[in-house]
Amino acid sequence: MTSQSPLIRLDDWPAGDFAEAEGLVEGIHSSILLYRQGDTVRGYLNTCPHAGRRLDWSPGQFLATKDGLLVCAAHGASFRMDDGECVAGPCRGEALLSVAVEVRDGGVYLAP
Numbered sequence: 535m536t537s538q539s540p541l542i543r544l545d546d547w548p549a550g551d552f553a554e555a556e557g558l559v560e561g562i563h564s565s566i567l568l569y570r571q572g573d574t575v576r577g578y579l580n581t582c583p584h585a586g587r588r589l590d591w592s593p594g595q596f597l598a599t600k601d602g603l604l605v606c607a608a609h610g611a612s613f614r615m616d617d618g619e620c621v622a623g624p625c626r627g628e629a630l631l632s633v634a635v636e637v638r639d640g641g642v643y644l645a646p
């Protein structure tokens with residue numbers, strides 16, 4: 535049992551969608567991009583490898599293609615969500631930095 539608060543509760547978040555949460559990653563207060571597909575949740579730093587800008591155009595508001603690629607709001611780099619790799623745009627071949635998260639008790643938590 536832990537007193538850690540969830541980054542987000544699953545009840546508040548539809549599957550197949552993006553969300554943003556704030557949390558301590560390696561001791562640094564960070565914005566975290568969360569992607570949910572069914573019961574699987576992936577976490578990445580909300581920082582684009584191209585120019586270090588946030589990926590969302592407004593906090594928690596992300597652009598995506600119809601086939602589920604995340605599109606950086608700054609210059610349009612597109613990222614595959616299963617591994618964070620940039621597959622099109624100015625940082626093609628680079629990747630988002632992964633943040634370890636876990637799903638338990640109906641919420642998403644930073645993994646210990």
Ligand code: FES
Pocket residue numbers: 582583584585586587606607608609610611623624
């Ligand atoms: S900062 Fe994301 S594409 Fe340039």
